[in-house]
């Protein structure tokens with residue numbers, strides 16, 4: 658079976674700095690692959706290139722058997738490559754359900770009637786409710802987004818991506834700023850989604866990464882120094898050296 662994602666020798670330069678230094682990586686269907694690395698290693702830059710917001714200087718990105726290197730973010734999303742964003746375009750006075758339905762509508766373009774009240778369109782509300790349930794927010798479906806706690810907003814972000822049924826989810830620090838209890842909920846949630854979606858997870862919470870990932874790649878100064886199972890990464894000498902003195906790696 659073709660891999661869902663194949664990155665080949667991706668390079669991104671900022672002046673003299675190689676933020677992504679010939680990164681190659683393959684992701685299997687249904688795999689949860691984590692990218693870890695110290696601050697400034699190039700994790701966000703890599704996710705940005707996969708999402709399509711940052712253009713690589715060279716190298717290629719193949720998604721689901723097709724070259725998507727030159728595609729815009731919306732074109733990638735339509736093919737099933739979706740990124741979970743820190744929400745900026747959410748409508749705080751609208752409910753969780755309305756926001757997720759709107760995300761679905763935006764994704765599908767003009768195939769829905771704008772003149773009909775959104776919540777009477779089962780084509781929008783049924784998948785929206787499913788995604789909200791998957792994201793563990795069913796009890797908040799009718800709450801205005803302004804009333805959500807920080808952790809619940811991150812769950813909403815996830816619902817807004819899940820609603821379009823992506824083939825690959827790009828997750829950029831989904832536990833950032835969460836309490837221990839909140840991040841535990843997101844770990845359980847991602848665990849429940851495992852196998853159904855391929856996921857590329859960038860995360861600083863090492864307990865979460867080592868609990869969830871099928872494989873982990875370690876990025877240091879823009880270069881992948883190791884890829885392997887959590888046990889292989891724990892045992893890797895070069896990784897231990899790169900993290901020397903960094904207590905966040907549970908090895």
Ligand SMILES: Nc1ncnc2c1ncn2[C@@H]1O[C@H](COP(=O)(O)OP(=O)(O)OP(=O)(O)O)[C@@H](O)[C@H]1O
Pocket residue numbers: 671674676694695696697698699700701702703
């Ligand atoms: N737009 C930009 N212009 C210039 N340099 C940049 C730009 N974006 C990132 N960089 C540099 O590229 C390198 C990689 O940054 P990046 O944000 O991708 O790292 P990161 O691994 O995500 O870090 P963190 O864990 O702190 O989020 C850093 O040295 C950063 O200063």
